[in-house]
Amino acid sequence: MSYFNKLGLKEEPFSTSPDPNFFYQSREHGSALRRLEIAIRLKRGMSLILGDVGVGKTTLSRILMQSFRNENRFAFHMILNPNYKSEFQFLSSLAKRFGIDGDLRSSMDCQDAIERYLFREGVDEEKTVVLLIDEGQKLSLPFLEVLRTLLNYETNKYKLLQLIIMAQLELLPKIKHVRNFTDRISLKYIINPLGQEDTKKLILFRLRQAGLDNFRDVFTDDAMDEIYKYSLGYPRRIALLCHDTLENLIIEGKKIVDKELVLKTIERNE
Ligand SMILES: Nc1ncnc2c1ncn2[C@@H]1O[C@H](COP(=O)(O)OP(=O)(O)OP(=O)(O)O)[C@@H](O)[C@H]1O
Numbered sequence: 001m002s003y004f005n006k007l008g009l010k011e012e013p014f015s016t017s018p019d020p021n022f023f024y025q026s027r028e029h030g031s032a033l034r035r036l037e038i039a040i041r042l043k044r045g046m047s048l049i050l051g052d053v054g055v056g057k058t059t060l061s062r063i064l065m066q067s068f069r070n071e072n073r074f075a076f077h078m079i080l081n082p083n084y085k086s087e088f089q090f091l092s093s094l095a096k097r098f099g100i101d102g103d104l105r106s107s108m109d110c111q112d113a114i115e116r117y118l119f120r121e122g123v124d125e126e127k128t129v130v131l132l133i134d135e136g137q138k139l140s141l142p143f144l145e146v147l148r149t150l151l152n153y154e155t156n157k158y159k160l161l162q163l164i165i166m167a168q169l170e171l172l173p174k175i176k177h178v179r180n181f182t183d184r185i186s187l188k189y190i191i192n193p194l195g196q197e198d199t200k201k202l203i204l205f206r207l208r209q210a211g212l213d214n215f216r217d218v219f220t221d222d223a224m225d226e227i228y229k230y231s232l233g234y235p236r237r238i239a240l241l242c243h244d245t246l247e248n249l250i251i252e253g254k255k256i257v258d259k260e261l262v263l264k265t266i267e268r269n270e
């Protein structure tokens with residue numbers, strides 16, 4: 001029997017996978033989400049979402065895609081890890097992702113085919129094509145150049161490709177080297193870690209989502225303050241620490257997590 005069953009929960013509350021069911025819409029995440037939705041609907045071109053390790057970028061990408069799920073005017077494509085050996089490999093993989101078949105032998109072939117695809121989808125079919133790239137800090141300069149050319153495809157009114165890049169902050173100095181790239185960013189948003197109140201709300205939200213009875217407390221207020229102090233509001237750190245603390249709660253046969261148990265867990269993990 002796993003620890004969460006012992007706590008009367010149906011699911012693991014603090015798993016570290018980016019599961020949309022456990023997404024708590026904090027101020028930071030809510031604001032990023034709303035801005036992204038607007039940028040996509042207005043076909044503004046490129047949006048850049050930056051944030052430190054574990055702040056919730058991948059989770060946010062999934063939530064964003066989910067929120068457009070029932071609107072077939074939008075075609076979403078997601079690249080989880082933009083690690084390619086060459087410009088040609090990058091472009092041909094993009095073409096494949098867009099569902100373009102044909103004999104594409106050079107980067108030029110791919111670019112032309114992608115351009116035709118974007119005009120067909122965006123103008124003839126009146127669709128909005130969205131390319132979401134996660135782990136954007138891995139994009140090397142030649143690939144940023146490729147993306148810049150794709151952003152050139154536009155009508156008089158709007159861009160044909162909506163590009164969203166989610167990246168750790170180290171992407172920033174890199175894009176400075178790509179001429180005209182920064183000018184093309186229509187939305188730049190930095191996701192900050194959560195504040196103390198949102199940290200508590202995230203913990204409670206995830207427990208409820210996992211099936212906790214509304215009226216039961218698992219963490220004391222002091223315990224959550226301690227979790228905030230240690231995690232500094234970074235969601236991945238919050239989840240990891242809560243997970244370990246709950247395991248220790250079971251091991252020690254206690255009913256409620258207090259400050260001491262959190263401190264003991266932190267100490268053991270160090
Ligand atoms: N808004 C949120 N509500 C609940 N949990 C969250 C939220 N944001 C992130 N998390 C949790 O934090 C952890 C890390 O999130 P995620 O993988 O999305 O971060 P990331 O910014 O993509 O990290 P990395 O920079 O390492 O790629 C996951 O367990 C996720 O469930």
Ligand SMILES: [Mg+2]
Nearest residue numbers: 057058134135
């Ligand atoms: Mg991520």
